Amino acid sequence: MHLAFVASRTQAGLAAHPVTAEIHLGNGLPGFQIVGLSETATREVRSRVKSAIASSHLKWPDFNITVNLAPADHIKQGARFDLPIALGLLVASGQLPPESIDNREFFGELGLDGTLRSFPGALAAVLAATEAGRYCGIAIQGAERLAMIEESQLIGAPDLLTLCAHLKRATPPLLKRAPTELLTTTTYPDLSQLRGQSGLCHVLEVAAAGGHHLLMVGPPGVGKTLAASVLPGLLPPPPASVQRETCLLYDVAGALSYSCPPFRAPHHSSSVASLIGGTAMALPGEISMAHGGVLFLDELAEFPRAVLNQLRQPLENGEIDVTRAAHRYRYPARFQLVAAMNPCPCGFLGEAEGQCRCTPDIIRRYRQSVSGPLMDRIDLHVSLHKPSPRQLLTQNGATQESNDVKHRVAQAQCRQYARQQCLNRELSGDDLLEACSLSASTRTYLIEAVEALGLSARSVHRRLRVARTLADLSGSEPVEASHLNTALSLREAPAPADAVNY
Ligand SMILES: [Zn+2]
The missing domain is CATH 3.40.50.300 (P-loop containing nucleotide triphosphate hydrolases)
Incomplete structure (x- = not known):
């Protein structure tokens, strides 16, 4: 039977949904169509995959090839499916054993010379595959970052031929986790x-x-x-x-x-x-x-x-x-x-x-x-x-x-x-008043200041949040009158709709 199913993933926001590349080699005139991709995208994928297979000294199957990227209702980004489609063609035409793609997911763009390239969204795809307990076949380029994901099982290769050689082995070599951080701290002006x-x-x-x-x-x-x-x-x-x-x-x-x-x-x-x-x-x-x-x-x-x-x-x-x-x-x-x-x-x-x-x-x-x-x-x-x-x-x-x-x-x-399990910026209403724990005299001071300055309720809340931060910076649990005083003086620029004759 000339059929193969290769697991991959498509990007949807920050999530990576499972997609299966279904490859069928039928009789009839040789041809190539992809269900679920536009005609232009299909032509591009066909050109890349065909050239990559030829450059890797593998055989392009002379059949009527139909590729279906299932499920149909997900948006698909073309280039990342080059690798699963190429592997599916090789399995369906008997050039790769079917067990070499079992319980594994593959992502990557192919160059005309068979080179494997990374793509935007690789991190989300590898994360989701790892959570599903699957091995991932990926490009070695940019793989150090992906290898940082805990418990990830990555088979990295520079090109299609090397990846095929890895997959033919019973235990393909896995990428080792590198001791680097995902994010490096940036230096900003002092x-x-x-x-x-x-x-x-x-x-x-x-x-x-x-x-x-x-x-x-x-x-x-x-x-x-x-x-x-x-x-x-x-x-x-x-x-x-x-x-x-x-x-x-x-x-x-x-x-x-x-x-x-x-x-x-x-x-x-x-x-x-x-x-x-x-x-x-x-x-x-x-x-x-x-x-x-x-x-x-x-x-x-x-x-x-x-x-x-x-x-x-x-x-x-x-x-x-x-x-x-x-x-x-x-x-x-x-x-x-x-x-x-x-x-x-x-x-x-x-x-x-x-x-x-x-x-x-x-x-x-x-x-x-x-x-x-x-x-x-x-x-x-x-x-x-x-x-x-x-x-x-x-x-x-x-x-x-x-x-x-x-x-x-x-x-x-x-x-x-x-x-309060959040920053002062996110406090509002009763939570804000509770966090400020104003004493009776401080409360009276605030009311007098509000009346003297003619402040709105929203405006008072903004100043209370800032006063809470000033108290936190000075290590004081209740908000004191001095913190309120400083908070009142910090918001001094007139609001845009205010009168401008100052
Ligand atoms: Zn001016």
Whole structure:
């Protein structure tokens, strides 16, 4: 019987669903068709597989070949099925023993010379196969990373011929696990590079400790971009489960380099699909690539409103639903948002030497491009001004270094996880009030301050979250009046819809 069934997997979001490559060699005129792939994809697969088999000195079966990738309702990515199809042809035509593919899964693209290549999403496929207790046949290129998966059984080969030789043996050689980490820690700029900005250094420490989203409003050249790139260096490594999700996301997106914690800074001209996710292959967007790290949006007011509105779901629940051609994938997107914008379109509003000629109306329109609900989710708003020559000269020494701050941030985060199993950023309502454990006098102080400043309920919650982080940084269990005081002063930039005559 000229039939063969080879197990493989297709990508669906971060999951890898089982797919069987069914190969039938029928009588009649020689031909080649693949059920479930488009005509173009079929032609491409046929050319690669035929050339690879010929270059490996194996025989192309002269039959009417039908390949079915089952089940039919999954989206299939063409190139990764080259290897299972080639092996199925060899088994069906008697060039490989049928037991050589039993209880094994195969993934990989074939070069015309028979070379085996890796592909985006290999990590998810090997993880799923390992969980199903199966061996995997893969390309040796890029296999060190895959060999890190615990209990994985990998048969790696540089080309089709070598893999066939391995498979013909009773016990094919398995790849050894290498003592490397899946994610390497990235070095970010040090906090001491922020000269003359001691206030900003403190804000960054608070943002890092409580995971608070941060908005910096200030003129060009004040150090907003540098401050944003310092922040990931202050964060402790994400938990193992988040690191694993980050690895999968990077692998699915075909990114070659990993950074831990991630720092993503997409340009404001990027498309909605590239930011949020959902390009032709429904791949994760920039917000998912920042999972467990920092998403920096420079020139926030220049981003299309549609993009900014889409940020509300991930900011709320740490996930994003990406829909593409009737398929809906859910990607994790739990990031810390750091946004920066100029105070007005020209950027010099409020600067002593500035020549701002923007009218109040222009400034109002500029700021209203960022919606109120998005602003509500940002706990820390700070106004930055260029440091004076005196500040630059007197604070030119390294007052604080990232490593010292990182230590304090890690301690503060430990306190938060021990108390409420989440960061202060995620507290709301009754949980927030309970976590703050305000004394009667502090409560009275807060009520007086709220009335004097005319704050809304949402605004009070934002300040309470920041005050909770300040208390955690100072090692205090209850939130004191001094923490509230500092929290009230930290959110000082006016909201975009506020009056601009300040
Ligand atoms: Zn201006």
